Amino acid sequence: MVINRSCSGVFRAQEIKNQTCNTECFSGASSHLDPNFNCSSLAMIMIMGERSLIILYAILTFLLHLKPAIGFTSRVGDDSVMCIERERQALLEFKKGLVDHHGRLSSWGSEDEKKNCCNWEGVHCSNQTGRVLELQLNAYQIDGFQRLLGMNISPSLLELHHLTFLDLSGNDFNESPIPKFIGSFSNLKYLDLSWANLSGPVPHQLENLSHLQYLNLGWNDLKIIENLEWLSRLSSIEYLDLSSTNLSNVANDWLEVVSHLPNLTSLRMLWCDPPPMSLSAFSYFNYSKSFAPLEILDLCHNQLFHIPKSFGDICTLRELYLSSNNLNGQLVELMNNLSGCAKNSLEVLDLSLNQIAGSFPNFAIFPSLKDINLSHNKLNGTLPRSIGNLYKLEVLSVSSNFLHGVISKSLFSNLSKLQSLFLFNNSLSLEFSFDWVPFFQLDVMYLTSCNLGPRFPNWIQTQRKLSFLDISDANISDTIPDEWLEDLPPTIRVLNLSSNQIHGRLPNVSAKRLNGLAIDLSANRIEGPLPLFPTNLTILKLSKNRFSGSISSLCKINGQLLTLLDLSHNILSGQLPNCFIHWHKLIILDLAGNNFFGEVPSSLGSLSQLQTLRLNDNNFSGHLPSSLRNYRSLTIMDLGNNRFSGKIPAWIGEGLPKLIFLLLGSNKFYGSIPLRLCWLKHLQILDLCLNDISGTIPQCINNFTAMAQKGKFSIDIVATIIHGNDFAYMHKYVYCAMFVLKRKEYVYSNNLGLLKIINLSSNKLSGKIPSEISDLLELVVLNVSRNNLIGEIPQMIGQLK
Template identity: 90%
Template structure:
């Protein structure tokens, strides 16, 4: 399931330049050995190279050696075949064979010696936030200038107005700003392509767009994310752009807070592409389309109105016969898709995802769309009802139909699509087996396959390894059973969680293409020892094997996963010591090893070698010994769980070194971006870490706000000594549980400083003295248990404390005052008989309190989720999955099924 949305876009050759060259009349000429470059220009280029750091050897052909004396043969240098003069520098960082970035503190002025330079492309390099040098304005013969994505900052120099021959200018995606006005731009009368995306226009006069509109030869204007002044937005709607933008073909004004589309846009007869996504358009779609129904209706090919607040139903799109791409996703459209869409014979991309569309779509809608390549219908309430033997007239490249009703049978028409790169039919009500012959013969173009969250059952046949490079597969949350099949060796992502796979996972060792970044096999019935082949997966970021029946020691090859960020092995039968090689996984932020049979001392190397840890979950194992002081080095730690072990000694005073528990703010591990290249597509997946908490029989799911939670759970061990007063410095702590230990002394007097506490459990220790009065300041406290200690005196008065249950204070014979019925000395004695509060049994009480900490962590990353369970007992697993099918009375069922085994667990830990 997609969390957020999948961003999918065509990659343009970043030099965009091939198209633009022909349009502007450029011809790139390479050097000729018979024509030597000019020595002065050669020296200028070498001087330019001195100011650059070339990590990839991009400029290795540039040199002063005799064999390199002809600079016309250097990488990126194009000379005149007649004069040897340097005409063009092609030094963008985006190459056919990869990304090769140059770095420098600035752009060297030695380029001024290239008097005949007509073409300069330095895009994608890193110039360390330096400004655009003013001398660029002196390269008077320039026709093409691209400084986009080059880490430049500061004001755009007005000296660029001297480039009177300039036809192509791209300054986009830097940290630039325009001071006062764009008057200098009006002097570039030859300009045809202009990109100022992400350039700050907030201080520019209100006529910024009018200035741009008067450029007589402008055919392409891209000004995304320009932060224009608010006053200009209202004036924007009333200017007649049709008379000014006469030759305009491409207009991109995304992310600019626009609230209207001027009717005059519809009168730009040359307009082919209009991009207005991510603005503040809050009108009916019919009204917008009426504004574009002038002569532009005959030329318009691409229309992007996505990510706005557009409402209403679909108008008659048939009046726009040239439309190829329609993007209306993430709006508030209702109704269903009109039949008029089927009359757009040239349509290639249809994206209406994430709206409120409903109804049935029949095959007749697509009967004339033979050129359709990309279909996005996800996150609506649409049903696709096609006959079983229907053969579409199109061959799709992208099919994204999440949450559409395609079932119950597997949609047979998908088997006809032989050019698919991206297929997502997750949560589509499919209750069927996957046709063996289809999965075994996937199209060689496929890169992403997502069939998750259906009711697909049966065994999974082998997935063909033919020509499948970088394939991502998500089959999670189905009912697939049997052993793991053979998968392609070059998998990037494999997500099989929440199925019924069984047996060993040794066959996965054949996935050795060095591309695997995510492996999630959680919540199946897999078993056996882990194979020692993790050294094949150097790029692995997420490994989740939770909720299976694996046993034995963890193989040492896990330590070779230097990029691993999430490791979830919880709820298995792993045993033995943790391999010391894990200290090499220095990128780990989440390590969940709870609910196993791990033994030995808690390793000190966790604090030494894993400095980025945010979640450390070792609960319900057989660890013994003291808590190593080295754990205090984990300054980013926000959840520490060591409960249900045999840990002794004291609680370290250095616990206040967990500075992340003392500070507000979210951690940053929630977002992991995976990019898959294939068939000129880029897929960006957003992983959001989430957790399920059960508190007082209510469920709380945290995802985006999970970073606000801070938890320490040391319960059910053999800790002794005092609870250090330093714990009062962890000001953002939300949950503290040190119950069922041998702690003595008074409760820290300043514990009331922990004003964010929602759950505090100090029960079944030997705390003495009075309850600190500061505890009355814990206004967010909803769960408190101080039972079975040696506390005395009056319970402090506060609305929060007196609203709690008397059971939370029992077992302290010298305590008095509400909510207990025992009166404090000197208070009037009630004549009414006392009601004896009975302990309903350690097992029942402790079950309730212990189950509170059952958590499930998830990565709904893009459309994959990676789940880790914080304290989900193996004996609860079957009841947990009942929750997925029937949430009614789930807590009651879970408690009933698991009471006996849980009681044994508590007996073992005393």
């Protein structure tokens, strides 16, 4: 899955590759981020459905807007200046309405040592008067999100008569409305209520904020009633963000109102659902006069069908974001509409995720371009040499189109400032002489599915500033140069060489790093023992290779950052080392399809955050350790085709409440099916076949309510690393499994969530098939063959259509 930067930092997920897999699937993702984003790193791992992805984009976009677009101060006040008592009491009253789980407001209090509110977290006062000028309580801190929770924004803040700066973004106000009293802060210059879980209409009282320069109400559940006339009174406004605000009921003059704000330099209106008639107004409006000072225009995720020619007449326009609209037609024609005076000022152009077709125009007429994003369109032909004349170009993204042909070094001869190159998912070949050394030093290189082989590209080894390198599926049939792997660039965060024909043995991988590193070498032909890896790895994927021997060397990965470990489908052997306690952040552990044997070590139970455990197709034996009951977040447990023995533990039903797939088939389990398995209401696949299980089928089987409900559960598990400067990278791990249906083997991956299966075949079950099984209306497979069942088939079995 790829996440492209578009809409000034809003992210859009797009499938980039349909893969055929045996037991697992993987793809990577990347994005540019706003250069203001200065977080060092952030790891988030979650089960992702469509809704969860939207939440992820929301979080990412929030991070991108942490710094003001206008140069407001972030600290005023002096320790020797005392605050005003009335204002101090007002702030304490405001605090009473908040839930502070993280102790962010611990400095706020009535104690003598806390009496000066000018020293409180987020409160900044005038050096001369002690009046509170700024209240800066956004939810982002250096060490992560620290949200304040509240039912509303307390009116006690009205006592802060001199307030010029109010930032409550990223907190949670429980879908309360924006209070009308905010319009009484007549001195306010900066107001940020974005991402604050606010809902309802935007109060027209905001029109009284005549000094306001920065207004961000984006990414709440707000709506505008009737019109935006109140905005026209904010004559000082320079930055305006109404993203995700519902404009469907607004009169058709909203564009005209916004365009007449005399000082507006940045306009962001993403996902605003404007009325369709108003969109046609783009064609008839003179933006060159109305949007005279406009520098940034962001209208992503709306319903635009074309680029108005008047956009090209906005002579101050530097950044234009029109991603994820309905733009179609030929790229040449669309670019002609931008060839007015804007062609000299335009630095960033984002037309990604549209339906634009045709070949490339002559980009040389846009001499100031630094960032071009045309990814995920329908462009064809080759990359023109005119791109090589864009001397200022830093980012080139043309991925996921229908481009073809050979790219030679002449295209890059003048691009000495190039930093990010996205060419993936086209039919392009990069052919350079072996000794070619580029003039640029890239930070991000994403060349998946480009033809780079058969030799390992020598020019890539010259790039010593790389943060992100993905040359997967690039037709490389060579060994990895030892000296390069042993001396990776110290900046590297992601290394993806998967799905090539790389062979030979791996040397020890560079450990000269401070931050976490994600490595994906899966689906190659690498052999030999596992080398030493850096101790602070975040992700390690080595599946579908020929690695052999023990994995005890991995115990040196003790930086406690590891979130995904996939060694499946190699020829690794031996007993598992008892060092899992180092990996308490591990979310995915996949050791399937190897030759491991012996009992599972007790330290495996220390992985309290684990969501996927795959030990299937090995030679493990013994009882399941009771420490595994700590997997409160586990959704997938696949232990099939081993030699596990003993009774099926009842604690599986008690301790693993989120379990969706439970596969224990082809083992040596005996005894009856524990009734507590029926507690697994989310279970969609239960496979206990080919064991020695006896007793009856539990009547409580109808408690598997997920098997009675329609709908697909998304089981894509995503581990995301966010780089501190300019891109995000998403690892998407898709669980795949093979099932025998009607005597044929089928492999399911992306569509696995549609399956609802109960397989109890080849055991020693007795008694009747319980009639309750007919309550599982969405059951796809029921296999109870090769048992000792008796009696009639339940009469209502026919409703399992």
